[in-house]
Amino acid sequence: MLKKLNLLLILSFLTFSALFAQKRIGTETDAQKEKRMEWWQNDRFGMFIHWGLYSGAARHEWVKHNEKITNEGYQKYFDQFNPDLFDPQKWAKEAKAAGMKYAVLTTKHHEGFCLFDSKYTDYKAPNTQAKRDLVREYVNAFRAQGLKVGFYYSLLDWHHPDYTIDDIHPQSPKDKSDANYARINKGRDMAKYRQYMRNQITELLTNYGKIDILWLDFSFPQKDGHGKGREDWGSVELLKLIRKLQPGIIVDNRLNLEEYKDGADFVTPEQVSTAELAKYRGQTWETCQTFSGSWGYYRDENTWKTHRQLLDLLITSVSNGGNLILNVGPTARGEFDSRATHALDSLSHWMHANSNSIYNCTYAPDTYKIPEGEKLTYNKTTKRLYVQLYNYPANGKLVLSGYGGKIKYAQFLNDHSELLYKPAADNTGDLILTLPEKKPDYEIPVVELTLE
Numbered sequence: 001m002l003k004k005l006n007l008l009l010i011l012s013f014l015t016f017s018a019l020f021a022q023k024r025i026g027t028e029t030d031a032q033k034e035k036r037m038e039w040w041q042n043d044r045f046g047m048f049i050h051w052g053l054y055s056g057a058a059r060h061e062w063v064k065h066n067e068k069i070t071n072e073g074y075q076k077y078f079d080q081f082n083p084d085l086f087d088p089q090k091w092a093k094e095a096k097a098a099g100m101k102y103a104v105l106t107t108k109h110h111e112g113f114c115l116f117d118s119k120y121t122d123y124k125a126p127n128t129q130a131k132r133d134l135v136r137e138y139v140n141a142f143r144a145q146g147l148k149v150g151f152y153y154s155l156l157d158w159h160h161p162d163y164t165i166d167d168i169h170p171q172s173p174k175d176k177s178d179a180n181y182a183r184i185n186k187g188r189d190m191a192k193y194r195q196y197m198r199n200q201i202t203e204l205l206t207n208y209g210k211i212d213i214l215w216l217d218f219s220f221p222q223k224d225g226h227g228k229g230r231e232d233w234g235s236v237e238l239l240k241l242i243r244k245l246q247p248g249i250i251v252d253n254r255l256n257l258e259e260y261k262d263g264a265d266f267v268t269p270e271q272v273s274t275a276e277l278a279k280y281r282g283q284t285w286e287t288c289q290t291f292s293g294s295w296g297y298y299r300d301e302n303t304w305k306t307h308r309q310l311l312d313l314l315i316t317s318v319s320n321g322g323n324l325i326l327n328v329g330p331t332a333r334g335e336f337d338s339r340a341t342h343a344l345d346s347l348s349h350w351m352h353a354n355s356n357s358i359y360n361c362t363y364a365p366d367t368y369k370i371p372e373g374e375k376l377t378y379n380k381t382t383k384r385l386y387v388q389l390y391n392y393p394a395n396g397k398l399v400l401s402g403y404g405g406k407i408k409y410a411q412f413l414n415d416h417s418e419l420l421y422k423p424a425a426d427n428t429g430d431l432i433l434t435l436p437e438k439k440p441d442y443e444i445p446v447v448e449l450t451l452e
């Protein structure tokens with residue numbers, strides 16, 4: 001017994017010192033961080049928007065890499081760029097209707113093109129036929145709809161002359177020896193590129209008012225030095241700058257600052273399956289997902305997720321305590337195409353009636369058994385438990401195993417119509433809830449249980 005206690009003491013001391021010893025960049029306390037992250041963790045659902053010159057190529061936002069296109073070869077997309085149907089008010093209204101509470105727009109993607117008016121480059125929207133700062137219009141429109149506003153900014157830059165060629169640059173050589181890299185990178189200077197990034201991020205975080213989220217993308221450190229990571233970006237200094245300019249901002253985890261306790265605000269499982277989301281429970285996380293596979297507009301991609309799959313992503317995220325940011329890739333003309341609009345419309349139908357089972361919700365306490373084949377979300381403030389009916393019971397009976405004495409009322413969430421229930425005949429502590437034969441007009445209807 002004494003031995004056990006000693007071991008326990010030693011173990012807790014070790015964990016404590018490990019936590020304590022973990023490096024920090026700033027001085028924020030855990031409680032302050034929780035407060036800063038509160039709105040984001042309650043809102044749960046956001047819109048990602050990938051829009052750039054690649055939208056014109058319409059065959060993946062990595063087209064420059066995939067087809068090894070040079071700056072000269074890519075110039076035609078700049079010359080052609082003419083978003084004559086760009087109407088960010090419409091985007092913002094669609095996002096809001098779908099129940100999304102925040103948005104993140106690519107101000108610059110890996111191709112290097114800037115949708116905003118930057119002093120530090122000519123490679124920007126105001127110099128195209130658009131003739132204006134498109135980021136400003138996005139910010140104004142989304143704010144006007146009451147949505148929180150975020151910026152995505154690519155750390156990679158396949159256009160900038162000082163950005164060194166690495167293993168995933170479009171001009172990455174066949175001969176990957178150090179000597180060859182040194183040769184082709186002669187004259188390129190990452191220190192200058194670092195400064196360029198700092199300048200642009202400063203512009204983005206100074207000229208557009210309060211910015212709620214910064215989504216920096218991404219790091220790929222490699223032992224052989226032909227990748228990029230925190231030293232290349234100057235990540236520590238960059239994060240300090242970001243926090244100084246926008247103290248309330250929420251920053252993702254792609255700066256390669258894993259060794260710091262406060263090197264990121266949330267983790268970003270990208271395009272993972274719903275089955276994988278359970279393992280992020282307990283962390284602060286947001287899964288980013290596409291409608292069809294690529295992030296940028298891809299005309300010929302026919303792998304669009306169904307309404308049910310999209311709902312499943314949203315519900316499963318919340319039922320594991322995380323967020324979903326769902327991406328739209330507008331066309332080069334600046335519109336959501338009909339496939340995207342249709343997907344958003346279906347989500348808005350569901351969210352209109354069922355969003356109370358999403359906002360401010362998380363996973364249910366273990367004391368509530370998940371009915372076979374269904375999922376649970378839970379609002380701990382209002383003490384409501386939501387049964388997401390993935391499989392609508394054919395016999396009209398939903399068995400709530402072990403729920404006896406734990407609930408005081410049951411209703412459908414969509415119309416607040418009462419659902420009657422009674423203890424199971426065998427007195428096992430189970431409840432049997434009676435559902436109408438006809439499933440309500442929602443792909444996944446929701447039962448709301450008011451807890452004792």
Ligand code: GLC
Pocket residue numbers: 050061062217218270288295
């Ligand atoms: C990836 C891709 C990119 C996309 C991003 C979104 O890192 O490079 O195209 O913008 O993920 O999560």
